[in-house]
Amino acid sequence: MRVVLAPDKFAGTLSAPEAAAAMARGWLRQAPGDEVVQVPMSDGGPGFVDALHAALGGRLDAVTVPDPYGHDVPGAVLRVGDTAYVESAHAVGLHLTPAADRRPEQGTSYGAGVLVGAAIDGGATRVVVGLGGSATNDGGAGLLAALGATAEGGSLTDGPAGLVGVSAVDLEPARARVEGVELVLASDVDNPLLGINGATKIYGPQKGLPDERLVTVDGWLQHLAEVVGRKTADVKGAGAAGGLGFGLLLLGGTRRSGVALVAEAVGLPEVLAGADLVITGEGAFDFSSRSGKVPYGVAEVASRAVVPCVALAGQVLVGAREMRALGVESAYSLVDLVGEERAFAAPAEALADLAARTARSWSR
DSSP, rough: OOOEOOOBBBTTTTOHHHHHHHHHHHHHHOOSSSSEEEOOOSSSSHHHHHHHHHHHHHEEEEEEOOOOOOOOOEEEEEETTOOOOOHHHHHHHHHOOOGGGGTTTTTHHHHHHHHHHHHHHTTEEEEEEEEBBBBBSSSSHHHHTTTEEESSSSSSSSOGGGGGOOOOEEEEEHHTTTTTTTEEEEESOOOSSTTSSSHHHHHHHHOOOGGGHHHHHHHHHHHHHHHHHGGGGGGGGTTGGHHHHHHHHHHHHHEEEEEHHHHHHHHHHHHHTTTTTTEEEEEEGGGGGTTHHHHHHHHHHHHHTTTOOOOOOOEEEHHHHHHTTTTSSSEEHHHHHHHHHHHHHHEEEEHHHHHHHHHHHHOO
């Protein structure tokens, strides 16, 4: 039996390659005669570069970048031929700052622009930017500044609060910096920049913005959009990663589903040819998985290949009907198998045990 393992990260516990390896150990413990193929996945958020590096190889170049508050943190550029892959979460990820220290009204996306600039300076003619998991909500203003844009009045590098007095923005230096380079936004969300479904309203609270500040911060982003490109603010994906999508779209970038892009890059459709089963997974499998998350994306590819898809997750928060709507035959929960304490204390071992248990039902 040929089994393909294509999980996302299990946020806070396992990277996608670690999750795939744990699944493989457990499955082969129960079914040692099966052929197991590991294809770690990502939706563009944290773990994007790790998943691509595991599948594609290439060269990882270390880059030091500023985090949302100007502290140096390690980043990386993955170079595969003329294409460079960067992960915005390396520079602006929510995980970089403890919750008590987050200041989303001041956090800047400047470091993400430094990453993109490093990719261009290394000679890439195509730069794919993974968007997701950001602590910033500045509409990509910091990224634009890092690539050369300048402003009159306020500041592009002081977070959304710095946008208040901006009266004009010159994007030409940034556009010149990326001239001749294909920019691709790999995103798991298609929200616009502004309004009830925009970056601030939907994702601001998880970055630490209190409810009473959402309208004000959204107003600051609206002001930026009025100055630099109101129509672009309505494009799908403009609200990704706190508006980093907006910044990249202003520079001529195009948006693609992160999971679809990764599936194509790692050759998932080809890997699934002739497979008997594909297993995907993530930390929490719920109905939001339909919004561009890895399990839904993998299930779509599996459906086209007529291969059944099973999900392993930290928690399964959907019923059988919703699961089938997502294209998943069955889903199994770590918490249900080993309890919440062990699932977090020893996640790799727990996931291996869950995979072994799943193999009892599915291996033949």
